[in-house]
Amino acid sequence: MSEHSSSSPLKMYFAVFFALLAGTGLTVFAATLDLGPFNAPVALTIATVKATLVALFFMHVWHASEKLTKLVVIGALFFLLLLLGLTMTDYATRPWS
Amino acid sequence: MPDSTAVGLHHEEQHHPELLHHFADPQQQRDASSLGMWVFLATEIMFFGGLFCAYLIYRRWYFGDFAAASKSIDMALGATNTAVLICSSLTVVLAVWAAQTARRTLLLASLAITMLLGLTFLGIKGVEYKQKFDEHHVPGASFSFDHEEIPGHPGQYANPAHAQIFFSLYFVMTGLHALHMIIGLGIFLWLFLAAWRGRFTPEYNTPIEIGGLYWHFVDIVWIYLFPLLYLIDRHA
Amino acid sequence: MSMEIAIPKPVERENYLNKEYGVWSWLLTTDHKRIALLYLISITFFFFIGGFFALLIRLELLTPAGDLVQADTYNKLFTQHGMVMIFFFLIPSIPAVLGNFLVPMMIGAKDLAFPRINLLSWYLYIIGGVMMLHCMLIGGVDTGWTFYAPFSTNFTNSNFIEAGLAIFVAGFSSILTGLNFVVTIHRMRAPGLTWSRLPLFIWAHYATSIIQLLGTPVIAVTIVLVAAERGLHLGIFDPKLGGDPLLFQHLFWFYSHPAVYIMILPAMGVVTEIIACFSRKRIFGYSFVAFSSIAIAVFGFLVWAHHMFVAGMSVYAALVFSFLSYAVALPSAIKVFNWTATLYKGSIHYDAPMLYAFGFLGLFTIGGLTGLFLAALGIDVHVTDTYFVVAHFHYIMVGGAVMGYLGGMHFWWPKISGRLYPEGWARLAALIVFIGFNLTFFPQFLLGYLGMPRRYYDYSHMPEFQVLNVLSTAGATVLGVGYLLPMVYFLWSMRYGKPASDNPWNAAGLEWKTASPPPTFNFDEEPIVTWEAYNYEELDAPHKQEVPVAR
CATH class of the missing domain: 1.20.5 (Single alpha-helices involved in coiled-coils or other helix-helix interfaces)
Incomplete structure (x- = not known):
């Protein structure tokens, strides 16, 4: 909503974007490791971090809302x-x- | 509307063309629309929540069978689709930003690329469904999942009945997600046409904002579906 | 009807009823008041369809033998009675009619936040209703309104998918109504109208909307799963595949228990307004009544498995749900005590709306207390699936919700139609409804406790139940008369009733500060609220419209 410095949201958007891609890679990688009972918690934790990133920054829950x-x-x-x-x-x- | 009833309602405000009569000012209209979409997304959380509930219970009961069934799905397609959706989420925020800062070309391009990515997602999904169909993994009369080993338990075979529950959940969950994608594509087509006609300005871009909220939500659902359906016990 | 109060009748003022004429001005309207009337007509239609099924059920049970209809037909009768009454009458009744009409007016707004979505929700309701009607005409459904798997998924030969989709579509309509209310109440309040100044009707509708929004999607997805299992042969609940039919019951009751509060909370809101007005007092314990509505909305989601105590769920979980079910009685009790305290030393007027409110108080209390019997594990085992359960939920839904609905219709009829209904007839109807209701359903408590199962069409092996069944059927006839009467005199009053003043009851609340019937945008001038809710100490007693019947 607030239109301060026009370049800062872009930087933030791309940072989040790369973090999400990295998270996807990480979750695929983690799935190939034998973590015993922790495979599911790790996968869900990564998913939750990704979902939170989307909600907070792409859906503007953090800043503008x-x-x-x-x-x-x-x-x-x-x-x-x-x-x-x-x-x-x-x-x-x-x-x- | 006769002026006599309108006197005193909106005092000296100049009317923005997009301001509907029953709102006092554009801010109130924007806040109402945004809250409306968030509340709708809350209902969507509960809608998918019922599916996650069913998934949770059966996965606890039939873990090995679920793992074997999950392993038969092409992980690369799922991972690619995750990346595709993340890219589309980026183009959606770019579209919102472009609308807020009056960058028409970027706005139209972002909306168009978002739709292309959405179609790509559905295309890949179709390839995946085709594979499942060819492998007789679609629940029903010709379903077969015989002699599939449970990962990590050599010599133990998955129970085809339980695997059928997995595939039922797989098709319902990804199917309903895909339905949401199709609805999202419809919304974005409408947004694109409206943007083409120049309807959105830095003062009025609520439809792009709340359409974007919907798209991101559908993305978030996929972020959970991917590990839950594709990545059960992949390591063994 | 002695003195003719000279009502200046110049050219009739423009209002929402006479602003435009013609079918399209109604079918394409976005005015919340007109949509409320569309809903009023549609739900009345479905009420009489559901009532017709109820009548046939009661006639069948008049004699112990199954002689009026066949077993299959009887199954369809109680199924369709339940589905129509719950999804097409009770759920939309107060919210979509009175709520639609009053929520924007009570908060000083020109309309709901999303008028077009409001119209869409009526069309969805109609589409769902037409599907349900079509489904009934081609043979109906025999699953019971609860459509438990695996009967609904794998076994029934009736057309469940269409009925399920009808409920799905009507559920979408219900979600959109709730969404509109939540956004409207948050965003559209008049200046000065803080949350603590809101009428409790608004609080009740806010709480109702929360349930509609969070519960309805779960039954929607449950219907999708059942339809997919039935139509596409997926296996989610199928025990043959290792699926769990109890999972269906969990998902079903996650919505369908809170759905009871969708029906009763708005009625509580109506009754709160009526009791304050006809006791001429500020509601006792305003904030307790307000927050007990929210508490009911939240606690209502914690108790669903008390419908499943004997279905084979874990006994430990049953213990937890039994305990939580007692907890939901607390906010309901808070309300009843606060209403009672409001009556205490009030200057009570026995007008028809108040008679319905009294009826509500007593019947809801009986319904609520017998609910505690059912929440108690030991008693529940004894009375599960007996007429005790049937009587219990009819005391809540008919004795509670319908009484509240009728009370509200009488209370706000002058505002809705601009006419006064005949007070004497209305009091008579209230009395008939009360007597008919108790005669119908109290014997069912006894029947259930003695062991008569629900959903049986033939009880010839236990003919000793006939006396109570005859009483119940007789009561249903009386009740039917009681429901027809208001319809007759409401219609009569639209033409012949005396014109109503803006505030015939001298009631507090913004809806009474505009014309009757209101103009299209509700207020000629945007109201600014500087007073607390229910400031009855500043208002005179209601005008007397008719010489009262001798007290």
């Missing part, structure tokens, strides 16, 4: 966690599976 936008994002993620978490209370505690 107000608190309400952040609230909407955090609120939706909270309810997503409720869906996954409370469903898991069932699946994680079934004695027969």
Whole structure:
């Protein structure tokens, strides 16, 4: 929204872009390593970092947006966690599976 | 609209042509549109959330079968598509920036390249679906996934029924994602035509901004789909 | 009807009803008030279709033998009754009619934030409704409104896919309404109208919208999965492949439990307005009532698996969900206590809207308390899938939501139509609805507790249940009369009713500060709010429009 120095967002956009590409390479590479139980957490962590970069910088949650936008994002993620978490209370505690 | 009812509503403001009658000023209109898109994206999170929930449960139950099925998908195509979408996200932010700074050529070029990248994504996706079809990995009557080893467990074969659940989820998740891509392409075609007619100015570019939000969201979904569907236990 | 109050009747003022005429001025309107009326007509249509199915169900159960309809037909009757009433009447009822009409006016806005999306949401509703009608005409669905997998995915021979898509499309309409409300309430409030000055009707609709936005997408994707499994032979829930039908139930109830709050929260908002107006008092504990709406919206998402206690889920998880289900009773109780405290020492007027509000209070309390029975694991095992459950949720949805809806329709009818409804008839109708309702559904509590299962069309092996079933059917007939009456006199009043003043109840709230019916953009001058909500101590008692019936 704010139009300060016109070149700075471009630098930031390209930096994020290369970080995302690097993250993609990293996640493919990490998948070929045997990390024992940590393959999935590593893959999801990289994905979350990438998604956060997109949200914060490409979707301007970091700079130009107000608190309400952040609230909407955090609120939706909270309810997503409720869906996954409370469903898991069932699946994680079934004695027969 | 008779002037008698309008008196006192918008005092001495000069009317921007894109300002709709029920908003007090352009700022309010922009804020409303942007919030509207964010709220819509929140519903989209829950929409895909249901799928992730199903995925999570079955992956926990049938990890080996999921790993074997995942290994049969072409990782290179998935990784290429990830890169394609990241490039398109870059062109989208460039389009927003171009609209805000009145760079018409850059705006049109960014929108056009975004669409091209979107089509490329769908094309690669089509190649991938064709492979799955040829390998009889499409769930249904002619599905077959026999004698596929579970990665890391030589001599143990994946249960075809459980693999079929994986491929069902694979097709539903990537299919719904692709549907969102197609809708995104429609939005961007509309944006391109509007930009061509010169509708967007530094004062009025909300459609590009919120269309971009949608595109980035679809990108984020893919950022999760890629490791979850393509990269289960690749190392063994 | 003694003295004719001289109502100056010069040229009728321009308002949203007489501004334009013709079919297209309605079908292409973006005016939230006209869209509200479009919704009013459409949901009334579906209400009577759903009611017709209910009538057939009650007639079948009049005798123990399955003699009126066949088993398959009965399955379709209760399925279509549920689907039509829930997705095409209750979910859109208060939000899409009263909410659409009132939310912009109560916050001093000219329209909702996205008027064209508002119209789109009505068209989506109509498309979904037409699909549902078509589905019923070509044979209907027999899955129950809950369409549990794997019956819906692999076994039923009825046309589930079309019904599912109808619900999907109607769900999209519901999402768009919620989205419009959230953005409007955040962005379009008049100057000075802070969150703590908002009418509680607005708070209730805000909370409702949150549920619509976060819950509906989950049932949408669930329907997609069921349709894909049925139509494309994918396997997600199929036990033959190792899929888990309980997963369907989790996803289904993640929406469908909070959906109950989509129905009841707006009714709570309506009742709050009515109780304040007809007690002539500020609502007791404003912020508690406001935040209990939000609390219901959030807690409502934590309790869904209490529908699955006997379905084979983990007993440990059942314990957690039982506990959480008790928690959601707290904000509801806070509301009931605060309404009661508002009545205390109020100057109470027994006009028809207030009678409905009283009905709501009692019936919702019974419905809520019997909900606690069902949240308790031990009792739930005993009464699951019996008429006790049926009675419980009808006390919430009909005794609660429909009472609130009718109360609201009476309260705001002068604003909507510019005419007064006949007060005497309205009080009579409220009484008939209350008596008919209790006669219909209270026997069902007893039936369920004695062990009559729901969804049975033939109970000839237990003929001792007939007496209570006859009472229930008799009550349903009375209830039907009670519902027809308001429709008749509302229509009558549009032509013959006395013209309403701008504020016939002397009620607080911005919607009463503009003309009845309001002009297209709601206010001739942009309102600036300098007062707190419910400032009834500054207002006179309501005008008497009719000589009251002897008290």
